[in-house]
Amino acid sequence: MTGDAALRPLGSSPRNRWQVDAARADLVRQPAPSRPIRVDAGNKEITLDLARTAIVVIDMQNDFCHPEGWLAHIGVDVTPARAPIEPLQKLLPALRAEDVPVIWLNWGNRPDRLNLSPALLHVYNGDGASVGLGDPLPESGAHVLELGSWSAATVDELVAEPGDIHVAKYRMSGFVDTPLDSILRNLDITTVLFAGVNADQCVLCTLQDANFRGYDTILLEDCSATTSPDFCMQATVYNVRQCFGFVVDSANLLAGLDEATGS
Structure with missing residues (x-):
């Protein structure tokens, strides 16, 4: 029938x-016809199916990446967090052109913070009197990572397209208490590319949870970054490659796209 x-x-x-x-x-x-591409992952060549691949861009938000955001307010140098902007500006249009879903996975807390536990509210607010999740920034008054606020918005340099997908999260992992898994399964996705910040925190936690759920996981190294010490990024790359999936540079991914499409 x-x-x-x-x-x-x-x-x-x-x-x-x-x-x-x-x-x-x-x-x-x-089923969608397979569209395989070959990509150099450093330690081996991998072949992935574009027809069943999505990219998840995590937390490229003002509070993490903008010099007037939350992390900058508490004294963190956000320069490293801005490093993924340029490679993502090149990669995302190429992926969209190949009908690869682009998913923006951002912190987006409720104004009443009823989705946040004390353990989460304790982050960067250990004394209970500092500026933590949901609190207003002294300079702008924007509430830290609150859904709909300037703080939670993606940085201006990365512009979402109308066909992109937006998922709000409230934990280090984007799979906990969100529709991310349902969305990926409705899109018939088996391979997930990961980008964003912080690589050793929200990116890694989400990637691990994807691996635990049976997805093929690929960390885009130059499209990911962290404001943590360098050894944290080194450990993240090591552990992803050793235990959870593959690590790829976006230039190699673009080269694979060009080879497959004859561009």
Whole structure:
């Protein structure tokens, strides 16, 4: 019955939908044709399927990356956190052109902070009197990482396109208490590219949870960064390559795209 003109599509994504009418339900999904590309991952060559790949860009937000944001306010040098901006500016348009979903995974807390535990509120506010999650920044009054605030907005240099997907998170891992897993499965994604900050914290936690759920995981090294000491990035790269997936430079990914598409 697949392809019967009398049946109507039912599903939020063309990659995962039924065909139905009042009397019938055709549960056979139509798989997207594979679009393999080869990429140099340093220690080996990997082949991934663009038709089942998405990129998740994590926490490239004003509070983490802008010189007037939260981390800068508490004395953190945010220069390293801005390093992924330039390579992402080159990579994201190329991925969109190949119909690879772009997912922006950002902190976005409730104004009443009822989605935040004391353990989270304790981060950078150990004395309970400093500026922590949800508190107003003294200079701008923007509430730290609150959904809809300037603080939680993606930096101006990285512009989301209308077809991009936005997911708000409230933990170091973007899979906890969010729809991220459901979205990826509705898109029929098996391979996830990871970028953003901080590589050793939210990026790594989300990547690990993706690995635990059975996704193929690839850390884009030059599209990820951290304001932590250098050894934290070194340990992250080591552990991803050793235990959780692969580590790739965006230039090698772009080279694989060019080779596959004949660009």
